[in-house]
Amino acid sequence: MKFFLDTANFAEIEESLAWGVVSGVTTNPTLVSREEGAFEPLVRKICAVMQGGPVSVEVLATTAEGMVEEAVRLAALAPNVVVKIPMGVEGLKVVSQLNSREEKVPCNVTLVFSVNQALLAARAGAAYISPFIGRLDDIGWDGAALVEEMISVFSCQGIATPIIAASIRHPQHVQRVAAAGAHIATVPYTVLKQMANHPLTSQGIERFLADWSLSRGEARL
Numbered sequence: 001m002k003f004f005l006d007t008a009n010f011a012e013i014e015e016s017l018a019w020g021v022v023s024g025v026t027t028n029p030t031l032v033s034r035e036e037g038a039f040e041p042l043v044r045k046i047c048a049v050m051q052g053g054p055v056s057v058e059v060l061a062t063t064a065e066g067m068v069e070e071a072v073r074l075a076a077l078a079p080n081v082v083v084k085i086p087m088g089v090e091g092l093k094v095v096s097q098l099n100s101r102e103e104k105v106p107c108n109v110t111l112v113f114s115v116n117q118a119l120l121a122a123r124a125g126a127a128y129i130s131p132f133i134g135r136l137d138d139i140g141w142d143g144a145a146l147v148e149e150m151i152s153v154f155s156c157q158g159i160a161t162p163i164i165a166a167s168i169r170h171p172q173h174v175q176r177v178a179a180a181g182a183h184i185a186t187v188p189y190t191v192l193k194q195m196a197n198h199p200l201t202s203q204g205i206e207r208f209l210a211d212w213s214l215s216r217g218e219a220r221l
């Protein structure tokens with residue numbers, strides 16, 4: 001399973017790239033609204049630092065015509081822009097149109113909450129499909145179970161469209177979607193950091209250092 005970073009914060013992207021585990025970025029209007037500065041330069045800067053890794057950027061228009069126009073403009077910002085299109089009838093029209101252009105615009109169909117929505121998005125030609133698991137948990141459902149079901153239906157139907165598990169809130173979500181076979185998990189920076197740490201790891205390092213300095217009392221190097 002690949003990891004994307006779910007953020008529009010440049011410092012978080014730069015920092016986590018150094019860990020060698022992040023291969024893409026997903027943004028949304030909420031995430032971008034938290035950042036300073038103009039939108040297009042920020043998108044260009046993120047795309048450049050990702051060196052070809054896909055960067056999802058969402059449209060704001062709500063009509064098919066408006067979304068297509070906006071998607072084409074966003075895609076022109078950098079070759080690794082993937083346009084995020086909200087699921088729905090208008091969204092499906094957009095994905096299908098963008099997919100049949102000579103210069104295809106790759107689409108990440110977002111705000112997906114059911115297997116049927118995912119089946120339609122895949123059929124329309126989505127490059128990625130993003131089920132939002134945390135938001136399903138918020139209304140008392142089991143978001144990770146949706147990813148499990150989606151993976152099993154896609155595999156029995158021979159559908160290869162990559163599933164990005166999104167709206168991830170904690171490391172347990174990551175483990176569940178990995179076990180389900182999700183292709184990608186897009187995680188907030190805080191969750192990525194939580195995944196790398198464990199109290200017993202920190203405690204273990206402290207104890208090794210204490211034992212070393214007790215018995216040897218000197219630095220090794």
Ligand code: G3P
Nearest residue numbers: 006026028134166167168
């Ligand atoms: O990329 C969008 C998605 O991950 C949103 O997450 O936490 O706002 O539901 P959240």
